[in-house]
Amino acid sequence: MGKVQLEDNDIKEKKTEFSLVQVKGTWKRKLGKVNKDTVDCVSAAKIYESITEKGATWTVVSPIVFTYKVTETQDLLDPINDTLLLGHLSDPQQVDDFKKSNNSIKRFVVIDQEVYKIYGPRLTHYLEANNVLYKIMALPTTEENKSMEMALKILEEVNSFSLDRRTEPIIAIGGGVCLDIVGLAASLYRRRTPYIRVPTTLLSYIDASVGAKTGVNFANCKNKLGAYIPPTAVFLDLSFIQTIPRRHIANGLAEMLKMALMKHRGLFELLEKHGRMLLDTKFQADNSVYGLSCLQAASQSTRIAITTMLEELAPNLWEDNLNRLVDFGHLISPALEMKVLPSLLHGEAVNIDMSYMVYVSKESGLLTEEEKQRIISCMVGLELPVWHEACTKELIQRSLQDRLKHSGGLVRMPLPVGLGKA
Numbered sequence: 045m046g047k048v049q050l051e052d053n054d055i056k057e058k059k060t061e062f063s064l065v066q067v068k069g070t071w072k073r074k075l076g077k078v079n080k081d082t083v084d085c086v087s088a089a090k091i092y093e094s095i096t097e098k099g100a101t102w103t104v105v106s107p108i109v110f111t112y113k114v115t116e117t118q119d120l121l122d123p124i125n126d127t128l129l130l131g132h133l134s135d136p137q138q139v140d141d142f143k144k145s146n147n148s149i150k151r152f153v154v155i156d157q158e159v160y161k162i163y164g165p166r167l168t169h170y171l172e173a174n175n176v177l178y179k180i181m182a183l184p185t186t187e188e189n190k191s192m193e194m195a196l197k198i199l200e201e202v203n204s205f206s207l208d209r210r211t212e213p214i215i216a217i218g219g220g221v222c223l224d225i226v227g228l229a230a231s232l233y234r235r236r237t238p239y240i241r242v243p244t245t246l247l248s249y250i251d252a253s254v255g256a257k258t259g260v261n262f263a264n265c266k267n268k269l270g271a272y273i274p275p276t277a278v279f280l281d282l283s284f285i286q287t288i289p290r291r292h293i294a295n296g297l298a299e300m301l302k303m304a305l306m307k308h309r310g311l312f313e314l315l316e317k318h319g320r321m322l323l324d325t326k327f328q329a330d331n332s333v334y335g336l337s338c339l340q341a342a343s344q345s346t347r348i349a350i351t352t353m354l355e356e357l358a359p360n361l362w363e364d365n366l367n368r369l370v371d372f373g374h375l376i377s378p379a380l381e382m383k384v385l386p387s388l389l390h391g392e393a394v395n396i397d398m399s400y401m402v403y404v405s406k407e408s409g410l411l412t413e414e415e416k417q418r419i420i421s422c423m424v425g426l427e428l429p430v431w432h433e434a435c436t437k438e439l440i441q442r443s444l445q446d447r448l449k450h451s452g453g454l455v456r457m458p459l460p461v462g463l464g465k466a
Contacts, residue, residue, distance in 0.1 A: 062091045110361065112274045114254050114350065120242065120281040121166045123173035132213055132240055132277035150177045152205050154198055154226045156218030157182040159244050162287050167217070179205045185222035187385055190261045192269060198229040202237075213238040213276055219245040220252030220390065224267070227258030231273035238276040244284040246296025246327065247391050250303075250349040253278045256361040266378040272362045280350075282342065285327045291389070293323050294427040298373070298391030300349040301426065302398060305419065306369040307355070309464030311348045314341060316418070319426045366451050369466050372458040373398040376435065376443045384434050392429050399423060399430040400440070401459055410461045418463070 062073035066085040078086055089106040113134065117127045129149055133139050151171065155164075160182035171178045181201055183194065202214065216226035216239060223241045230239035243253040259270025285293070297319060304312035315322075318341040321334050327342040356370045373394035381393035388396075402419050405411040411419075423430050447455055460466050 056096065058095045060093045060095075062093065063087070064089050064091065110256070110274050112276055112278070114278040114280065114354070116280045116282075118281060118283070120279055120283075121163065121170045123170050126174070127279055128170070128215065128240075128242070129174060129176065131279055132238070148175065148177050150205075150207065150212050151179075151215055152202055152207055152212070153178060153180045153215045153217060154222065154229075155180060155182050155216075156185045156222045156244070158184075159218050159222075159284075163217075163244075163284075183222070185218050185225060187221055187261070187381070187390070190221050190225060192260050192262065195225055195229045195232070195260055198226065199233055202229070202233055207233075207237065209234040209237040213240050215240045215242065216275075217242040217244060218248070219243070220248040223248055223252050224257070224259050224270070227273060227275065228260055228270055231258055231271040236273060241275045241278045242284075243278070243280065245288055246285050246293055247299055247389075248296075249280060249282070249285065250296065250346055250353065251299040253280070254350055254353055255357045261382070264382060266382055274361065280346075282327050282346070288326070290323060290326075290427075293326055295389040295391035297322070297426045298395040298398070298428050300345060301422065301428075302370070302373050302394065303349050303352045304464065305398065305402075305460045306372050306458065306466040307352045307464060308348055309462075311345060311352070312419075312422070312463050314345050314348075315426065316422045318345070319422065323427060366454075366456050368456070369458050371456070372401065372460075372466065375447055375457060376400060376440055379439055379443045379446070380432065380435055383439065384432070388429075388432065393432075395423055395428040396430060396432050396435055400435065401457070404457075405459045405461065408459070410459055415460075415463055419460070 062075055063078050064071050064087040065074045065078055065083040067083050073091060080086060092103040094101040115131055119125055120128055130139055130142060214226060214230045214237060216223050223243060227239060230237045241253045243249040256272045256274035257270060258273055259267035262268040301315055304315055321338055322341060325334060325338045330338040375397060377393040377397040380396065381388055381390060402416055406416040420430060444455055458466050
């Protein structure tokens with residue numbers, strides 16, 4: 045008979061908390077209270093040491109802080125506007141030192157090829173007028189091409205261009221797909237290279253540009269590969285929106301409506317009242333029928349959408365908390381969008397999802413019939429689809445199963461409980 049060793053549940057454990065301090069250029073563990081006058085720096089990180097008869101365990105707690113700016117600007121490609129080159133610098137002294145330096149500015153720019161057809165000459169003139177050593181890579185950044193192959197293609201060129209990963213951010217100019225792919229490529233190059241987002245569609249202006257998520261499609265699933273690495277800066281210029289088709293304006297309005305239904309009744313009422321005007325004027329100043337009221341509505345609606353989005357994203361950049369209001373419209377839509385590519389745009393698929401969930405809310409007693417009708421009428425007024433034949437019962441059930449799998453075993457389903465409440 046073999047002998048069985050019984051576990052001793054009374055193993056003595058010694059736990060110790062250490063601070064980390066820097067003294068003469070090196071880091072050391074420090075037990076107990078730290079006298080800040082005797083050290084160069086105290087880290088926010090901690091090391092917890094646990095020693096038993098079996099051995100030692102070290103638990104490292106290291107807070108990671110990301111700082112990034114979302115900045116509204118005008119005439120971003122005007123050579124006298126240095127925002128694109130220096131706007132990511134947060135320290136005024138850094139900006140001064142940079143301007144006084146004789147070092148040449150070097151920038152790698154990835155731009156959607158359709159955007160390049162319109163803005164390529166202006167972008168080139170801007171970079172040359174500011175004596176920038178540059179490489180422009182124009183790519184077909186569509187949902188169908190949103191792949192690891194495209195990210196690697198970008199990285200091959202970045203590597204050949206020999207960027208300094210700390211001081212020469214990669215610039216992404218385009219819609220959400222472009223910003224996502226470039227963000228992922230930047231997060232992979234030398235483990236993290238800073239990058240700048242310049243959104244050129246309404247959807248990316250108020251959604252993809254302001255968060256931390258990057259990604260590409262994989263295994264026929266939307267954004268299955270990615271990372272949470274925010275840009276060093278986002279530069280918002282509404283004038284880019286004037287060159288996109290009307291359907292793409294409506295596409296962006298869907299994400300604005302999402303935030304309105306989840307968090308802000310005033311934004312819902314603004315879209316309900318002025319949505320058609322925003323479609324007609326493409327969020328630009330208008331001197332004919334609408335006058336200044338258009339610019340006011342454009343500025344007010346985009347700012348509310350961005351601030352409400354940032355309120356939800358900033359405390360939860362890594363999605364540690366899975367109860368996310370910003371997931372409204374994103375339960376069924378990923379599967380629907382991938383199934384019918386390229387017939388539905390992202391915002392259109394999101395709106396069909398939201399429309400379905402509005403009916404779920406009504407049937408669950410969370411919305412009144414009047415509220416449901418107002419929401420659906422607003423969607424129709426924004427020229428958004430509220431149904432698609434591919435949105436079958438089977439697709440919905442499969443999407444719910446996927447949500448269970450990836451949401452800790454719970455169907456976390458944001459639902460409106462009124463106009464601007466969820």
